[in-house]
């Protein structure tokens with residue numbers, strides 16, 4: 077299947093038999109090209125949705141896959157058919173080592189020219205170096221879609237560079253677009269709701285809620301109105317094994333993931349323009365990671381050693397239970413007070429954060445001038461590969477609609 081790839085001068089392509097429908101769609105100029113960097117849990121689910129949902133493969137043409145080791149291309153002359161294919165083996169056996177990002181850009185610009193279609197890069201990694209490259213992708217005319225929070229919550233200089241290049245707000249522009257729905261609340265419409273509220277002239281007064289799917293799952297299991305009979309460390313292990321956590325669970329338990337989401341949202345609120353967090357580290361954050369584990373480099377070792385600290389988590393839980401409350405990890409952006417923070421709080425059993433959540437649910441309340449009597453609430457699963465991929469694929473559909 078892969079026999080002729082070694083003859084290609086620079087990168088490998090996988091010529092596979094095309095069904096008439098696939099052949100027709102590859103030769104048409106409609107839709108956009110999609111280059112996927114990162115094919116782990118979320119990336120795999122993105123590919124699954126792109127290749128199996130009716131109608132998507134004729135709008136969203138996968139032209140490249142790249143992980144940290146390999147790259148696999150599809151070109152107009154040698155199309156890659158991923159539907160029903162064992163693409164993991166194809167990628168693993170590709171003769172092309174993972175391209176440096178500047179080289180990847182050059183190849184994608186060539187594919188863009190040859191296909192006559194706009195190209196979007198999807199970053200499904202959690203890599204800071206890939207995130208730091210977004211301005212270069214955009215400068216090369218490539219759109220960016222990502223669930224990776226690093227660029228939007230990292231140094232403010234990188235964020236401002238991205239703003240310089242993206243043309244989302246320029247009506248009729250054919251410039252590159254940036255969509256990032258899954259950076260907050262996975263596929264839940266959090267970024268789009270906030271940007272719609274702002275674009276239509278509403279004023280945001282406060283955003284608060286449970287922003288971490290992992291910490292929601294953990295505390296929904298650990299701290300219930302009836303008390304808790306499960307070990308904190310067992311719950312974390314299950315969350316990691318089921319893809320709710322970040323690749324390293326410390327990114328969740330340290331509160332960094334919530335702090336990143338708060339930085340991302342607060343940067344979208346015009347009233348906070350003068351008080352923007354310079355990075356997620358400037359958001360006051362309560363860490364749940366035991367001090368001796370703070371520097372453990374591997375996620376596996378972190379989970380392995382967490383049982384040493386179960387008694388400490390039990391103590392916190394019992395204190396809340398004795399007050400008739402439960403523990404929940406929440407984030408708040410109080411626009412009026414100019415206060416942004418991520419912290420572990422206690423809530424009475426009747427509070428919506430205590431009573432209405434289950435699994436990896438997020439609940440986010442937008443308090444605004446229009447929604448002043450009762451906040452606009454968005455609730456649902458906020459972590460997991462499928463719901464995260466849904467946000468990514470929906471963003472790609474938006475780009476295809478604007479750029480086809």
Ligand SMILES: NC(=O)C1=CN([C@@H]2O[C@H](COP(=O)(O)OP(=O)(O)OC[C@H]3O[C@@H](n4cnc5c(N)ncnc54)[C@H](OP(=O)(O)O)[C@@H]3O)[C@@H](O)[C@H]2O)C=CC1
Pocket residue numbers: 113114115116117118119142143144145174200201202203205206223224225258259261262289319320321322323458459460461464
């Ligand atoms: N899981 C979830 O519920 C949610 C995840 N997200 C975000 O989605 C992103 C992906 O998460 P997830 O799929 O769980 O992570 P995984 O660890 O499962 O996958 C990461 C992928 O990125 C690849 N990768 C890492 N660094 C590079 C690099 N420099 N160049 C190319 N490929 C690279 C890895 O390749 P290799 O295997 O070769 O190392 C792997 O394919 C993260 O940013 C996460 O924060 C957002 C919302 C929810």
Ligand SMILES: N[C@@H](CC=O)C(=O)O
Pocket residue numbers: 259260261262287288289290291320321322328333458459460
């Ligand atoms: N680890 C994150 C995944 C989505 O951002 C979370 O738990 O919310």
Ligand code: NA
Pocket residue numbers: 257258259260261262263264265266267467
């Ligand atoms: Na979202």
